[in-house]
Amino acid sequence: MTEDGIVEVNDADQKCWFTAKVVDVNKDKVQVEFPAVKGSQPRRSWMSWNTVREVPPRGSFELKEV
Numbered sequence: 001m002t003e004d005g006i007v008e009v010n011d012a013d014q015k016c017w018f019t020a021k022v023v024d025v026n027k028d029k030v031q032v033e034f035p036a037v038k039g040s041q042p043r044r045s046w047m048s049w050n051t052v053r054e055v056p057p058r059g060s061f062e063l064k065e066v
Contacts, residue, residue, distance in 0.1 A: 004021070005021045005022040005023075006019060006020070006021055006022075006055055007019075007020055007021070007022055007030075007032065007052050007053065007054060007055060008020070008052070008053050008054075008055055008056075009032055009034075009047055009051055009052055010051045010052075010053070012051075017053070018034060019034075019035070019055070020032035020033060020034050020035075021033045021035075022052075023044060026046075028048065028049060029046045029047065029048060029049070030046070030047055030049060030052055031044055031045070031046050031047075032044070032045060032047055032052070
């Protein structure tokens with residue numbers, strides 16, 4: 001987790017990761033807040049720890065053209 005509490009949350013249905021902010025922690029769950037979509041409020045959800053990961057560091061790998 002970054003200093004500002006930013007993590008990534010796995011969406012198994014869409015097979016992707018969404019950025020969210022950690023709001024609260026309770027034993028085996030973590031409450032995250034997803035950013036607001038235009039015209040709506042931010043959405044909070046309780047997630048299992050196994051669906052949350054640290055944001056990969058920037059510059060951890062470089063893409064090469066072939």
